[in-house]
Amino acid sequence: MKRYSGFSLFKNALSYHENWQKIWRSPKPKSDYDVIVVGGGGHGLATAYYLAKVHGITNVAVIEKGYLGGGNTARNTTIIRSNYLWDEAAQLYELSLKLWEGLSQELNYNVMFSQRGVLNLGHNLQDMRDIERRVNANRLNGIDGEVVTPERVKEIAPLINISRDCRYPILGASWQPRGGTARHDAVAWGYARGADALGVDLIQETEVTGIRRKNGAVVGVETTQGFIGARKVACVTAGNSGVVAAMAGLRLPVESRPLQALVSEPVKPCLDTVVMSNAVHGYISQSDKGDLVIGAGVDGYNGYGQRGSFHVIEHTLQAICELFPAFSRVRMNRQWGGVVDTCPDACPIISKTSVDGLYFNCGWGTGGFKATPGSGYVFADTVANDRPHPLAAAFNIDRFNTGALIDEHGAAGVAH
Amino acid sequence: MLLIHCPHCREDREEEEFHYSGEAHIVRPLEPENLSDEEWGDYLFFRKNPRGIHHEMWHHTAGCGRYFYATRNTVSYQILETYMVGEKPQHTADSAGASQ
Numbered sequence: 001m002k003r004y005s006g007f008s009l010f011k012n013a014l015s016y017h018e019n020w021q022k023i024w025r026s027p028k029p030k031s032d033y034d035v036i037v038v039g040g041g042g043h044g045l046a047t048a049y050y051l052a053k054v055h056g057i058t059n060v061a062v063i064e065k066g067y068l069g070g071g072n073t074a075r076n077t078t079i080i081r082s083n084y085l086w087d088e089a090a091q092l093y094e095l096s097l098k099l100w101e102g103l104s105q106e107l108n109y110n111v112m113f114s115q116r117g118v119l120n121l122g123h124n125l126q127d128m129r130d131i132e133r134r135v136n137a138n139r140l141n142g143i144d145g146e147v148v149t150p151e152r153v154k155e156i157a158p159l160i161n162i163s164r165d166c167r168y169p170i171l172g173a174s175w176q177p178r179g180g181t182a183r184h185d186a187v188a189w190g191y192a193r194g195a196d197a198l199g200v201d202l203i204q205e206t207e208v209t210g211i212r213r214k215n216g217a218v219v220g221v222e223t224t225q226g227f228i229g230a231r232k233v234a235c236v237t238a239g240n241s242g243v244v245a246a247m248a249g250l251r252l253p254v255e256s257r258p259l260q261a262l263v264s265e266p267v268k269p270c271l272d273t274v275v276m277s278n279a280v281h282g283y284i285s286q287s288d289k290g291d292l293v294i295g296a297g298v299d300g301y302n303g304y305g306q307r308g309s310f311h312v313i314e315h316t317l318q319a320i321c322e323l324f325p326a327f328s329r330v331r332m333n334r335q336w337g338g339v340v341d342t343c344p345d346a347c348p349i350i351s352k353t354s355v356d357g358l359y360f361n362c363g364w365g366t367g368g369f370k371a372t373p374g375s376g377y378v379f380a381d382t383v384a385n386d387r388p389h390p391l392a393a394a395f396n397i398d399r400f401n402t403g404a405l406i407d408e409h410g411a412a413g414v415a416h
Numbered sequence: 417m418l419l420i421h422c423p424h425c426r427e428d429r430e431e432e433e434f435h436y437s438g439e440a441h442i443v444r445p446l447e448p449e450n451l452s453d454e455e456w457g458d459y460l461f462f463r464k465n466p467r468g469i470h471h472e473m474w475h476h477t478a479g480c481g482r483y484f485y486a487t488r489n490t491v492s493y494q495i496l497e498t499y500m501v502g503e504k505p506q507h508t509a510d511s512a513g514a515s516q
Binding site: 240242243251252253254255256300301302303304305309310311344400401402403 | 417418431432435436453454456457458460461462463465466467470472488490491492493
């Protein structure tokens, strides 16, 4: 892999940028791998990267039915934060945030991580009590955060409406300055390039159609390119996790729901932070290109259609227009949906299964993007050592039978 | 926007009048105190979540206020039928597979 640098940019400019190397190879699948990662989104590619980088397991394939990073990695609103309430979740997301902070240098690939801060607004007394509790919990876990007044909110995001004469006035907010956004595609591409350089085979347009087992252990996967052997299979397939689990005769406590997002026409810089609101149910930031990136809630019903209902985005835009009256005149450009795998407790599953050599990393629901590096890091460790990473232990699938749930609905960003 | 036929009202109404209430035909355990942790967890949290034909419960919240069942394709979102609680579905994953 040739490293990107100012010098390489200059050198390639001399040949009109026509001689850049391919970012990754497109190899034919080998007959056998140590580990097969099913799903080439951000989490899957990060898993493959850390398997190779940290654990020295390079005989790895990532098998993706479409193209790399074409699922939820490309469909989210790119918000990154770690202000979760419970210790287990907070530590996992904080590991992720710390990895984000050095990711562009680590990957030699600009993931455009921008720590522009995240505001979570409170609109009633209970919101403010929850925010104070959450911020205190965060600080005890070493995570930055403060409770701010409406006036401070106005300083941070001047276009916001803090008047008291609206239906849901802003009473305050939690503010995490280290939060922010990143370029979603670049994260997948950066991990893909890094993994490929370490010898990982990235196999696109190949769908896994079955998981072959022998004596209760995984021996490989059936694909549209034929059988590929593997000692371990790690599934990171987000909305389709239940479908993949069924191939191995397993059930997961996840339900797949459409989650929508939308962007406006590009406008001049007007919002240099991320604003989220649980109560009025919307979140917004502005991309470097200038579009307002707006997130909606999940649709009310199960679905795999990668699209959603219009009234859901209508509801979200009502919230955005109430928070930012100036945006009522901005035209919306594009809208899309992704299929998110929601868990009953709004926390992920990072777990071994009852099948030897089969691992699942799923259930990230509506907030998986921010966790991409940390998720890949702890999952790679779990797969490599065949035991849960200390930070992943609490996210074992057994918790749905033992009752040790980690109820993060309050901090999951928007109420679902 | 889905257009949903309420079998009680016998009318096609907009999705916003309804509330989705999860998988249908889940039988409440008769003796919950005798269930193992596995069985109780399965009852509470584990759902079929199929990619395809799904039997589900809907609540006509802004209409008659009553519950009914629907058979819906979770990929195309087409609603194949709605039927009363207590009735059996006409369309199942097996019958849909046969007709395709």
